[in-house]
Amino acid sequence: MQLSQRLSTITEPQTIKMAKLSRELKAQGINIVDLSLGEPDFKTPEHICEAAKKAIDEGYTKYPPVAGYPDLLEAICLKLKRDNNLDYAPNQIIVSTGAKQSLVNAVLCLVDPGDEVIIPTPYWVTYAAQVQMAGGIVKLVHCGIDSDFKITPEQLEASITSKTKLFMFSSPCNPTGSVYSREELAGLVEVFKRHPYIAIISDEIYEYINYAGGHESIAQFEEIRDRVVVVNGMSKGFAMTGWRLGYMAAPRELAQACDRLQAQYTSATNSIAQRAAITALVSDLGPTYKMVDAFRERKDYVIGALRKIPGVRINEPHGAFYAFPDLSSFYGKSDGETVVNNDDDMAMYLLNKGHVTTVCGSAFGNTDCVRLSFATSMTNLREAMARMAEALGKLK
Numbered sequence: 001m002q003l004s005q006r007l008s009t010i011t012e013p014q015t016i017k018m019a020k021l022s023r024e025l026k027a028q029g030i031n032i033v034d035l036s037l038g039e040p041d042f043k044t045p046e047h048i049c050e051a052a053k054k055a056i057d058e059g060y061t062k063y064p065p066v067a068g069y070p071d072l073l074e075a076i077c078l079k080l081k082r083d084n085n086l087d088y089a090p091n092q093i094i095v096s097t098g099a100k101q102s103l104v105n106a107v108l109c110l111v112d113p114g115d116e117v118i119i120p121t122p123y124w125v126t127y128a129a130q131v132q133m134a135g136g137i138v139k140l141v142h143c144g145i146d147s148d149f150k151i152t153p154e155q156l157e158a159s160i161t162s163k164t165k166l167f168m169f170s171s172p173c174n175p176t177g178s179v180y181s182r183e184e185l186a187g188l189v190e191v192f193k194r195h196p197y198i199a200i201i202s203d204e205i206y207e208y209i210n211y212a213g214g215h216e217s218i219a220q221f222e223e224i225r226d227r228v229v230v231v232n233g234m235s236k237g238f239a240m241t242g243w244r245l246g247y248m249a250a251p252r253e254l255a256q257a258c259d260r261l262q263a264q265y266t267s268a269t270n271s272i273a274q275r276a277a278i279t280a281l282v283s284d285l286g287p288t289y290k291m292v293d294a295f296r297e298r299k300d301y302v303i304g305a306l307r308k309i310p311g312v313r314i315n316e317p318h319g320a321f322y323a324f325p326d327l328s329s330f331y332g333k334s335d336g337e338t339v340v341n342n343d344d345d346m347a348m349y350l351l352n353k354g355h356v357t358t359v360c361g362s363a364f365g366n367t368d369c370v371r372l373s374f375a376t377s378m379t380n381l382r383e384a385m386a387r388m389a390e391a392l393g394k395l396k
């Protein structure tokens, strides 16, 4: 059997690879603290689960409309108004199988072979895979720790060519936790105003997991709103990763195109998850904020602990649940047995010698760092930080 060319650009995500290696060591009886996971360790709140059970009892078990149930589309519009002061009509919303599908829908509907797509790094690697699937050319822009891993207006301007079709980014960002302020977004908007043919995908899946105060969306800038695609979903803010429900709010023409595309390959997402999402979106956000409080406490602990390890550089994450320490000062060093030359070696060293699972930074476009998730208990985090400090301390 000959697989398509398309597959040649698609590789197994490093996150999956590390989780697999970690499982193998655990199976050998080794105690591993796994910080590689990208999902909340909390249960989906009870009232959302109850809504799902009720949906089954009420017979919501048939195909929903491709874009989603009309009352879910209304609930999303209400949420966008309530939380983001954004006015969208239900016919501008498309509900999909996770934000991941919302993203790929938008990419496939916007990008033609040869079109350039600007992605600031560090970034969620799926963006590049999706652009490549569409035949687009990925243009990564390196954003370092000194600019809190954010793209500046100057970098954006310099990366634009006549072939640029799209800009994709996330705020809060996976893996750095960086959050763009209104002023920083305004700086980027000034550049986009000079280039009216560039569309913008704003991935806001970590919106609620924000330690900086309010969340700002680039769609709030009226001047460019007609080419912004807001992507969001239930996975992170409501601890609903397995329910697979994401959505986009987009200009009408793009929403219609995504409806057409989705109708041909997945149809609507799960009916029961859709009913549960209505309850989640219109109910009190208390359980979400409780979860965020726990993430904040863990973040403060983890960042504090990392800062105490000589040789570690770290930004302050203002959102999401990841730390992205720069460990490049250890490259070229050895514990007497293993030489750590790069981020991949570092992730393997921390796993094999420290028994802590992380993900190498190159999986996110930055070779100086590794990603740690603090979506696990304080007990695990305390153990992990002690192990990391010891393992890094042995590198001479």
Ligand code: PLP
Binding pocket: 038, 097, 098, 099, 100, 101, 124, 170, 173, 174, 203, 205, 233, 234, 235, 241, 245, 246
């Ligand atoms: N966007 C970012 C930045 C993510 O980190 C993730 C999940 O890890 C997603 C989107 C996908 O979310 P979903 O579970 O809704 O597909």
